[in-house]
Amino acid sequence: MRATYLFGAGDIRVMDAPDPMIVEPTDAIVRVTRACICGSDLHPYHSQPAGTEGKTIGHELIGVVEEIGAEVVTVRPGDFVISPFVFSDGTCPFCREGLQTSCEHGGFWNSARLGTGGAQAEAARIPLADGTLVKVPGTVDESLYAGLLTLSDVYGTGWHAALRAGVTTGDTVAVIGDGAVGLLAVLSAKQLGAEQIILMGRHRVRTDLGCEFGATDVVAERGEEGIARVMDLTGGQGVPRVLEAVGHLPAYEQAVGIVRPGGVIARVGVPQYDQAELGWPVFGKNATITGGPAPVRAYIEQLLPAVLDGTVKPGRVFDRELGLEDIPAGYAAMNDRTALKVMIRP
């Protein structure tokens, strides 16, 4: 098959690769219908040292089950499935609590331990298929692909931010970041009943989509100026629920600056820092810092019906579709921000 490999910063290639095979009786092989490029793929795309061996990449897919291991019971060949960005057994204490990202036996894509490749490929081996894959009922029209694909990561991640922040009816919410996750955090906050949704971002095309998703205010300013704008918009008190969907330090600092005393900062952007402010500016306000990698597996069944019936359209975050061979152009477009999120058609 053909699959994507990252050889170093900026050096992404589509190459011949061995077809994935059933290794464990709990595996499934899924033929990829659509994959995509994630904002978090850009981190190694920026920083991976040049090496002799390429690394597989990609962690979002929808597709059709091609083959299953002897112990797999919840999906069968021919089923159309969504695969979350984390594998999980569905039975350990953490999975039962809905924290599949901490599954005792699961793990991430492109894992040496699990022996998995990446999702930006023609097919993929899915370990722990029963705990991981979610079957989409009925016939799946191509027009639904984009929406379903967001359930593998970005929609569930935006939803996680809003849930962890405790967004509820009538709330004031700020979303930091106008990437796909930030925009879907806006959508999620709106679905959970938020009344005022302040979107902090400065890419007009993206924030316009954010407004369609439910943002009531857009703040393009950053730093002290951005904080001052948000304080103005909240009667000087700050924002009770801040969803941080970037992962860079200035975004966190922005969150600390605007959070209301007693409020919550929910982080879902993978932090690109180790140390950050946790002294009086956080403590003095009794602010809460929460969030982490989203257990999207826990949310798919809940979010799926409204995607299938078109009530919500999270797939609008995809603004470009490319063939697998064009992946290098897709990375370049996301990197220079001419594309918001790129869908890949193997």
Place this chain on the structure above:
Amino acid sequence: MRATYLFGAGDIRVMDAPDPMIVEPTDAIVRVTRACICGSDLHPYHSQPAGTEGKTIGHELIGVVEEIGAEVVTVRPGDFVISPFVFSDGTCPFCREGLQTSCEHGGFWNSARLGTGGAQAEAARIPLADGTLVKVPGTVDESLYAGLLTLSDVYGTGWHAALRAGVTTGDTVAVIGDGAVGLLAVLSAKQLGAEQIILMGRHRVRTDLGCEFGATDVVAERGEEGIARVMDLTGGQGVPRVLEAVGHLPAYEQAVGIVRPGGVIARVGVPQYDQAELGWPVFGKNATITGGPAPVRAYIEQLLPAVLDGTVKPGRVFDRELGLEDIPAGYAAMNDRTALKVMIRP
């Protein structure tokens, strides 16, 4: 009157001072029955630069109202009162939400803005008396003084840690720190129904009291060794509710090391650091960091009855009582850990 002043690190003196007077019509003057020394008083005691002018100190007291301003209606001269370690108006949005530490008009003791002195004195001016003071009903026997005095700070602070961490029936909890706040966090966790309470501390006399308050396990080890012990005690999963009652960086790092995926770290020790770990070790586990200065005013009415009827005895954290003139000896004893908490009798 006589009052306590800190002139620099280790230089604490009891001196003549002007009697406090009503300045605002919302003030009350309280004659101090008992004050005490707080672990947080040791921070300036360690670090305050030597200066020509002394600074007042102390923020915990019980006493008798001597005089009230024209607008004060909830307390009268002769009332026995508890004063929390923060002044608050009781009417602003934050006070109404039970976050009096963020009161829009309140503030801390020894405040230039509020024009207040410290509580380690014969008398004190209490601004915003209606929002701040809590009247103790009935005749107050001297045997109750210690318990009532803990309601001005350390008991409410331990309670805040347990509440913010979400401690509930059957929970496993770890308390980091065997100072007065840590021990009362143990007591609070026990009251809230925790089943396993792991106390991390290495002062035997203190951890023994912690066991009487409800600790089921004591871990004296620190760092990696301490983390390993706690993991052993929790079946390798870590602790879902960690109450951090120290404020130094190693205590926070301990908390990060032992918190269970999806768990909560509630900090009530004033952080003596600005930056701390907020990268993958926190994010990857979906851990929550919460806490801050405790709005003890919100908890006094709830905690008072069991103190008055002797059901709980938080006053046991006081292991020494000294006259006001002996304050320097009290600071020295707390500093070299020969005393757990010193009560002051003006």
